[in-house]
Each structure stands twice: as structure tokens, then as C-alpha cells.
Amino acid sequence: MSNPADRETVHITSCPHDCGGRCVLKVHVRGGRVRRIETDEGEEPQLRACARGRAYRQRLYAPDRVQTPLRRTGKRGQGAFEPVSWDAALDEVAGRMLDIRRRRGNEAIMYIAYSGNTGTFLHSQLGVFRLLTLFGGFTPCWGSASFWGSLFSSEATYGTLVAGHTPDDILKAKLILMWGWNPAETVQKTNTAWYLARAREQGTHIVAIDPRFTDSAAAFARQWVPIRPGTDTAMLIAMAHVMITGDLYDRAFIEKYTSGFGQFKDYVLGAADGIPKTPAWAAAITGVAEEKIAALARLYATMKPAKLLTLGAPGRSAFGEQFHRAAATLAAMTGNIGIYGGEPAGFGLAPAGLKPEAGTGLIARRMPGNLPEGARQRRAIHITKLWDAILAGSQGGYGADYKMAYITNANPVNQFMNSNRAAEALSSLEFVVVHEQVLTATARYADIVLPVNTHLERNDIIRPWQGGPYCIYMKQLVESLHESKSDLDICRLLAPRLGIDSYGDMSDEDWLREFWQEARGMTHGEELPDYDRFREMGLHRMQREKPAIAFEQLAAEKPFNTPSGRIEIYSTTIADRHDPQLPPIPTWIEPWEGPQAAREGAYPLQLISTHSKRRIHSNMHTVSWLRDLEPHTVWINPVDARARGICNGGRVRVFNDRGAVAIEARVTGRIMPGVVSMGQGAWYQPDENGIDRGGCVNVLLNDTHSPAGAFCSNSCLVEITREP
Amino acid sequence: MQRGFYFDQSRCTGCYACEIACRDWHDIQDTSVKWRRVTATEQGAYPDVQLSYISLSCLHCADPACRGACPADAIHKRESDGTMLVDADTCLGADACGACRSACPYNAPQFGPGPEAKMQMCTMCHERLEQGKQPVCVAACPMRALDCGEMAELQKKYGACSEARGFACSVRTRPSIIIKPRYE
Numbered sequence: 001m002s003n004p005a006d007r008e009t010v011h012i013t014s015c016p017h018d019c020g021g022r023c024v025l026k027v028h029v030r031g032g033r034v035r036r037i038e039t040d041e042g043e044e045p046q047l048r049a050c051a052r053g054r055a056y057r058q059r060l061y062a063p064d065r066v067q068t069p070l071r072r073t074g075k076r077g078q079g080a081f082e083p084v085s086w087d088a089a090l091d092e093v094a095g096r097m098l099d100i101r102r103r104r105g106n107e108a109i110m111y112i113a114y115s116g117n118t119g120t121f122l123h124s125q126l127g128v129f130r131l132l133t134l135f136g137g138f139t140p141c142w143g144s145a146s147f148w149g150s151l152f153s154s155e156a157t158y159g160t161l162v163a164g165h166t167p168d169d170i171l172k173a174k175l176i177l178m179w180g181w182n183p184a185e186t187v188q189k190t191n192t193a194w195y196l197a198r199a200r201e202q203g204t205h206i207v208a209i210d211p212r213f214t215d216s217a218a219a220f221a222r223q224w225v226p227i228r229p230g231t232d233t234a235m236l237i238a239m240a241h242v243m244i245t246g247d248l249y250d251r252a253f254i255e256k257y258t259s260g261f262g263q264f265k266d267y268v269l270g271a272a273d274g275i276p277k278t279p280a281w282a283a284a285i286t287g288v289a290e291e292k293i294a295a296l297a298r299l300y301a302t303m304k305p306a307k308l309l310t311l312g313a314p315g316r317s318a319f320g321e322q323f324h325r326a327a328a329t330l331a332a333m334t335g336n337i338g339i340y341g342g343e344p345a346g347f348g349l350a351p352a353g354l355k356p357e358a359g360t361g362l363i364a365r366r367m368p369g370n371l372p373e374g375a376r377q378r379r380a381i382h383i384t385k386l387w388d389a390i391l392a393g394s395q396g397g398y399g400a401d402y403k404m405a406y407i408t409n410a411n412p413v414n415q416f417m418n419s420n421r422a423a424e425a426l427s428s429l430e431f432v433v434v435h436e437q438v439l440t441a442t443a444r445y446a447d448i449v450l451p452v453n454t455h456l457e458r459n460d461i462i463r464p465w466q467g468g469p470y471c472i473y474m475k476q477l478v479e480s481l482h483e484s485k486s487d488l489d490i491c492r493l494l495a496p497r498l499g500i501d502s503y504g505d506m507s508d509e510d511w512l513r514e515f516w517q518e519a520r521g522m523t524h525g526e527e528l529p530d531y532d533r534f535r536e537m538g539l540h541r542m543q544r545e546k547p548a549i550a551f552e553q554l555a556a557e558k559p560f561n562t563p564s565g566r567i568e569i570y571s572t573t574i575a576d577r578h579d580p581q582l583p584p585i586p587t588w589i590e591p592w593e594g595p596q597a598a599r600e601g602a603y604p605l606q607l608i609s610t611h612s613k614r615r616i617h618s619n620m621h622t623v624s625w626l627r628d629l630e631p632h633t634v635w636i637n638p639v640d641a642r643a644r645g646i647c648n649g650g651r652v653r654v655f656n657d658r659g660a661v662a663i664e665a666r667v668t669g670r671i672m673p674g675v676v677s678m679g680q681g682a683w684y685q686p687d688e689n690g691i692d693r694g695g696c697v698n699v700l701l702n703d704t705h706s707p708a709g710a711f712c713s714n715s716c717l718v719e720i721t722r723e724p
Numbered sequence: 725m726q727r728g729f730y731f732d733q734s735r736c737t738g739c740y741a742c743e744i745a746c747r748d749w750h751d752i753q754d755t756s757v758k759w760r761r762v763t764a765t766e767q768g769a770y771p772d773v774q775l776s777y778i779s780l781s782c783l784h785c786a787d788p789a790c791r792g793a794c795p796a797d798a799i800h801k802r803e804s805d806g807t808m809l810v811d812a813d814t815c816l817g818a819d820a821c822g823a824c825r826s827a828c829p830y831n832a833p834q835f836g837p838g839p840e841a842k843m844q845m846c847t848m849c850h851e852r853l854e855q856g857k858q859p860v861c862v863a864a865c866p867m868r869a870l871d872c873g874e875m876a877e878l879q880k881k882y883g884a885c886s887e888a889r890g891f892a893c894s895v896r897t898r899p900s901i902i903i904k905p906r907y908e
Contacts, residue, residue, distance in 0.1 A: 037748055048866040051740040054748055184737035194867055197735045215737045218775035226771055628755035629740045669770035
């Protein structure tokens with residue numbers, strides 16, 4: 001807040017974006033402005049922030065911040081807007097919502113919200129969710145672009161998402177398999193990369209299995225095993241074959257803690273289909289040499305404790321849930337569950353600090369009229385099917401004919417698949433309202449854009465979303481810039497206009513105080529300070545002597561919350577679905593737009609979407625300090641580049657039937673032949689011919705999902721040519 | 725005494741936190757000016773490829789070439805700790821001179837845009853050192869790959885190597901840096 005003495009004060013806060021980390025920012029404020037940002041200087045392990053956090057001042061004061069409410073004046077997508085008053089904007093939003101509800105019913109209003117704020121207690125999509133619920137319901141979306149395959153598999157196999165370890169446990173492993181996992185760029189729990197470096201220094205054997213030689217592979221791994229995207233499941237199953245035929249698996253663990261191993265074994269050995277899933281079988285699918293697969297299997301089976309670490313990438317493919325089911329099965333076969341230095345290869349939440357329900361769950365339960373009335377919601381739409389649902393409506397088998405999209409905490413045109421179709425879909429609606437901080441690709445399709453403040457301009461509490469023994473009070477440090485407001489304040493102003501008198505008059509401070517009180521009982525046993533002390537401290541660290549590991553209580557009567565109480569290699573919940581595309585044992589299924597289709601069809605290159613270290617998804621893409629660090633490129637192997645006459649730094653066109661992207665080529669041996677990659681999150685910018693000049697990878701992606709709901713962003717085929 | 729930097733290249737993941745922390749702390753808005761810069765070096769052919777990063781600023785050389793090249797006597801070495809100081813008022817500017825830029829083998833002297841731009845470069849955060857803090861890049865590194873201190877002390881701790889991929893050490897200037905290389 002403004003400081004009359006003009007003295008510089010320093011405050012602890014964090015970032016609320018959808019990043020795998022949760023770090024400390026120490027923000028210097030003078031004269032009501034943020035002047036500098038430092039990071040944690042306290043006791044080790046310090047929670048040091050990355051380049052993105054350190055550049056946050058530029059995002060706060062970005063010239064492209066939405067300053068006032070905006071009303072569209074040009075065509076949708078064109079980006080022509082006029083400033084309007086809050087009253088005019090809110091009256092228009094409320095008027096259109098009431099009209100659409102009267103004519104078409106609540107289900108005609110689609111609410112698209114995603115991960116713009118992650119791990120926050122108060123400021124997230126849930127304030128809007130609640131408003132729309134009180135309004136009588138809406139059509140929500142479901143799914144995750146990040147890790148649905150992992151989430152689904154962890155629930156089915158272990159009965160929980162708390163199936164990870166805190167990163168300090170990395171130091172206790174003898175072997176680490178980084179499977180499609182690149183924490184040097186994606187962070188995946190603050191300090192993970194630091195622990196990996198120290199593990200390497202102490203002699204831990206680290207292997208990277210990845211189509212790319214990532215920064216993590218270069219810094220930590222002794223061996224890089226390039227693998228064709230979408231084929232990881234085949235390699236894991238062949239590793240199981242080596243362990244079974246070589247009698248290298250942990251029989252005692254399998255017998256005591258798992259169910260369904262017999263069926264899996266039959267499948268692996270080929271009892272049912274006559275195909276033994278040998279390393280030779282997998283080599284033909286994966287492109288990994290037979291002896292490499294066998295050697296890695298023997299290593300994993302014999303070097304204990306061992307971590308198979310992964311998050312979402314290999315599972316972000318057609319039938320991606322099978323990858324995570326297979327990875328967990330191998331963790332069980334090697335007995336690396338419930339032990340220090342091991343890893344269940346499940347969803348990575350660690351049993352430390354605040355539980356997940358201490359974030360979003362609080363709003364759900366504490367705010368009257370919210371999720372418990374979710375019964376009013378109509379059929380939810382998967383995030384990959386939003387555009388199809390809007391364009392096809394009830395005729396296409398969807399629950400309604402959608403007339404309006406309410407979009408907050410999300411940039412779906414850019415971040416969900418098939419951006420050209422997104423543009424077409426949003427352009428077809430009667431009304432689109434977007435809450436935003438900057439004029440994103442999605443905001444350009446809005447009729448009304450409402451300016452939202454950043455976390456530095458409001459109070460909140462945040463926890464590391466993957467679990468960790470600390471939490472951070474994110475104090476308001478400066479007044480809201482321009483005319484921006486929080487999503488909650490926007491809802492407070494909209495509620496009476498929508499005829500809702502029960503949205504409540506509790507302040508942010510009141511809510512946070514109440515949530516914190518309840519959160520104090522929602523930890524993994526750690527004590528939390530009272531609200532005022534926590535607010536004063538900013539960072540609260542919970543002392544731990546040891547790493548926190550999942551399933552430490554293996555001796556308990558029912559250590560796993562599955563129907564059988566065991567690790568379900570054969571999943572009864574999956575079996576109950578009777579979906580032939582979703583077998584109850586981990587199974588290799590040839591993906592659509594995978595290596596086989598690449599050999600046979602018009603588009604011979606497998607495209608994978610990666611994270612970029614200069615953005616958090618599409619957040620911060622326009623921050624010039626970060627843009628300067630690295631050019632946005634498509635990676636291509638010299639072999640593939642030569643065949644197409646492409647040189648390093650040259651302009652190329654990446655295309656398939658769904659669209660075309662103009663981008664710079666980076667010719668590099670860091671990616672395997674037949675595979676190309678683009679960092680997701682660059683902003684969609686179609687030109688008059690429909691060619692995306694912004695380099696948005698989702699222009700190329702197939703808007704469909706795996707049988708269990710995984711976002712298949714790594715199942716995509718393209719061709720590349722020199723820019724005509 | 726001579727203060728210098730230590731850089732553990734084997735740990736560096738190329739995250740750029742040091743570069744951005746420097747930019748923010750010293751409020752260097754223009755991206756053409758880099759007091760600290762991270763660069764990548766890629767070698768070999770698929771699948772035997774090697775990648776390393778290097779994070780460099782002014783190396784506060786024991787025999788700085790920039791100082792000798794400056795016709796205006798605008799570049800000095802602090803007696804107390806051997807760090808380099810630039811007197812912007814005396815500097816003749818980018819277009820009129822720029823001799824330091826040509827003389828420095830490490831591309832440390834920086835000029836912003838415009839013909840009048842004066843030279844600027846890493847100060848080793850002397851204002852932070854005076855408060856007993858490390859330079860902001862050192863305090864920023866998520867990998868704890870940077871250190872700063874008296875060269876004699878650093879050599880005791882880390883040895884005397886100053887060779888690594890992506891860095892051409894000029895023996896002539898005697899740069900105040902110790903590097904643990906990723907590849908031997």
C-alpha cells in the first residue's frame with residue numbers, strides 16, 4: 001500500500017500461476033510501487049524463484065495490462081475495443097445473461113475456467129463458479145491439459161492423488177529415471193532441480209527417457225534414452241517382461257500389496273494374445289534398442305531405492321492413462337513404494353503441509369450456495385470438446401445449444417486444442433465475457449473484457465499445489481492498477497444485477513481468516529500459526545526431520561484406498577466401465593497420430609508440445625525481459641531439416657489439416673529424428689490467410705481426448721516446409 | 725585483495741534467473757544491455773549431443789583490458805576489492821569511443837541504444853556487498869551454482885580452473901573467475 005514516508009519496505013509473497021513450483025518472492029515497495037524483487041534468503045532449503053518470478057515487476061506494470069472494462073467494436077478476434085465504464089460493462093453482462101437464461105435456459109451459458117490461479121485459497125475461478133451456481137447453473141467444463149492421465153491412473157491404482165514424495169527425498173535414491181520429466185524447466189516442486197544436481201554429485205545414477213535432450217537430461221543424467229512420443233507404455237511393459245522372465249521383481253511386495261498381477265503377467269508374456277511383450281517387440285515400437293530396454297529394466301529391478309519420476313508429458317497422449325498405470329505397476333514390481341528414495345510413480349502430491357482440499361475445497365464448503373448445489377449444473381464438457389460442443393450443440397449430442405461463454409482464469413483459445421476451431425466457435429456465440437489481466441488471444445474474442453488485478457494487488461494465501469511443508473501469505477502490496485478489480489469483486493458487483501442477493505458481504509479478509517481457521521485442521525499433522533501471525537510472517541515453514549513420502553504406513557490394515565485395499569494393477573473401477581479402449585490392466589495401444597500413422601500418412605513428423613522456461617503456459621509471453629532470453633522456435637533434427645532444405649534460424653511453416661503456424665526453426669541434435677517440438681503458450685495470432693504468426697502449438701492439435709480424459713497434446717502429426 | 729566469481733557449470737540448467745535478477749535489481753529495462761548473460765553451447769551429433777550453459781558478467785579482471793583501452797580514464801578498479809567501476813560522466817560514449825568494448829575479450833562493457841550511451845557493466849552489486857549480502861545473481865541462483873568472494877578464498881574452496889565450454893579465457897587479463905566445467 002502507499003507509504004507516506006516513502007521508505008522502501010520488503011514483503012514476502014509468491015506467484016499464483018500454474019507452475020510446478022511455489023517459490024518466495026521478496027518484493028520491495030516504495031511510494032506505492034514495486035521497485036525490485038528478490039527471493040528467499042532465509043534458512044536452506046531456500047525457496048528460490050525462477051526467472052519468471054524475478055521478472056514479475058514487468059508483468060505487473062506491463063503496457064498490455066487491460067486498464068478499463070472494454071467493449072468490442074470490431075470483429076471477434078480482431079482486437080478492436082473501446083473503453084467503457086464499469087457500470088456500463090456490468091449492466092451489459094448482466095442484461096445479456098438474464099436474456100440468454102430467459103430464452104435458452106442456464107445450460108446455454110458455458111463457463112470456461114482453468115488454472116490462471118493455482119493453489120490459492122481465495123482468488124480463483126471458484127468465486128465465479130459460485131456466482132453462476134447461484135444464478136441457477138451453467139454448463140461447466142472438465143479435464144486437465146496437464147496431467148489427467150496421471151490423475152486418473154493414480155486414483156484407479158492407488159485410490160489417492162497423494163502418491164508422491166517431497167523433493168528432498170531425491171537425495172535418498174540410488175537410481176532415478178526421469179521419464180518425460182524435465183523439472184529444470186517445469187520446476188515440479190521448488191528445489192527439485194537443485195536436489196537432482198546434488199544427487200548426481202553424490203553418484204546417483206540418473207537416466208533421462210525423453211524424445212528431447214532436455215536441460216534436465218544435460219544437467220543431471222548419465223544416460224539419455226530417446227524414445228518416440230506416445231510409445232512409453234510399450235517400453236515400460238517390455239521392462240516388466242524382462243523383470244518377469246528374469247525373476248527380477250519383488251514377489252513379496254507384489255503378493256502382499258497388489259492385486260491383479262497375474263492378469264498383467266499373462267498379458268506381458270502373451271498368454272492371451274500370443275504376443276510376448278519382449279524388448280524386441282518394444283524396440284520396433286519405441287525406437288529404443290532392445291538391449292537398452294533390457295539393461296534399463298535390470299537396472300531398475302536391482303538398484304534400490306529407485307525413483308521413476310514423471311508428471312504429465314508421456315501421459316499427454318492417446319491412451320496416455322496406460323503410461324501412468326504401467327509406471328505405477330513397475331514401481332510396485334520393484335518394491336519402490338512406501339520407502340525413502342523410492343517413488344510410487346503416481347500423481348505426485350506429497351503428504352506434507354496443507355492438503356489439497358485446503359485450497360479450493362474451502363470455497364466449495366464454506367461459501368454458502370456453492371458446490372453443494374452443483375446438482376444444478378448441467379452436463380460438463382471436456383476441455384478438448386468445448387469448440388465442438390459450441391459448434392455442434394444439441395444436434396451433435398451435447399447437452400444444450402450454447403449461446404454464451406463466460407471465461408475467467410483461462411486462455412482456452414490459446415491453450416486448449418485446435419485454436420482455429422476455437423476462434424470459429426467463439427465467433428459463433430451470442431455473447432462472450434472474459435475476465436483478464438492482459439489482452440490474450442481469448443480476450444480478443446470477447447464482447448466485454450473485464451480487467452482483473454494481479455496477486456500483488458489483493459490478499460490471498462497459497463500452498464504448493466503438489467504438497468510441501470510450507471505456505472505463503474500473499475499480501476496486497478500495491479493498490480489495484482488502473483481500474484482493475486479481483487474476480488471476486490467483479491462477482492460482488494454482478495450479483496445484485498443478476499438478482500442474487502445472497503452472494504454475501506464478507507470481505508476478502510473475513511474469508512481468508514475463516515478459511516485459515518479451517519485449514520489449520522487440514523494438514524498432514526503439522527501445526528499452523530494463527531492468522532495474524534501468519535499474515536505477519538508471510539512464509540510459514542513447517543519443520544520436518546525427514547522427507548515426506550506417500551504410503552509410509554504400509555503396515556496399516558488397508559494402506560491403499562482402492563476397492564481391494566491393494567495397489568490395483570487390475571483396476572476394478574476401470575473394469576466396471578466396460579470400455580474396450582480402457583482396459584483394466586496396463587496395456588499398450590497404438591496411439592492415433594503416433595509413429596505408425598506417421599509412417600503411413602501425409603504428415604510424417606510427430607509434434608510434441610513442451611513447456612518454455614520463459615513463460616508459464618501462456619502467462620508472461622509478452623514480458624519483454626523474458627522474450628529476450630530465447631527465441632520461440634520449432635525444434636527439428638538435422639536429418640529431418642536437411643531433407644526439407646531447412647536451416648537453423650530459417651523461417652518455416654508447420655502444418656497439418658487443422659492449421660498452419662509460421663515459426664523459426666531450430667535445427668538441433670537435441671531432438672530425435674522424426675520428432676519436432678514447440679513450446680506451448682505462445683500467443684495465437686492468425687493473419688488474413690489464417691496462418692498463425694504467433695507460433696501457437698494448439699493450432700495444430702487434435703481436439704479430442706483419451707478414453708480416460710487425458711489431453712493428448714503429444715499425439716499430433718505435422719509436416720514442415722520452408723516458409724514460402 | 726581481489727574479489728571474483730565462482731560458477732559451477734555442471735549445475736547450471738540455463739534457467740536465466742541470474743540474468744533476470746540482475747536486470748531487475750539494477751533496473752536495466754533495455755534488453756540490449758546485459759550486465760550478466762547466460763549462453764548455451766551445444767556440441768556433438770544426435771544422439772551423442774552435449775549441452776552446457778555459461779553465465780558471465782564483467783569478470784573484474786586483475787589486468788583489465790578495458791581500463792587500459794579507455795582514453796578518458798573512465799574505468800577504474802576499486803582498491804578495496806578489485807571490482808571495476810565506470811565513471812559515466814567521463815565516458816566518451818558508444819559512438820565517439822567504444823574502445824573498451826573492443827578491448828574486452830568477454831563482451832562485458834555494455835552500451836544502451838543511442839550514440840550518446842555511456843558504458844555500464846556489472847558492479848558486483850557493491851551496494852549489496854556493503855550490506856553483507858551476496859551479489860543479486862549469486863543469491864538468485866536456484867541451483868546454488870554461483871558464488872562470490874575473495875579470489876584466494878574461492879581458490880581454496882573450488883580450485884583454480886577457469887576453462888569451460890562457451891568461455892574463452894584470456895590469460896592476459898587474468899579474469900577473476902573460477903569455473904567447474906560440465907565436460908572435462
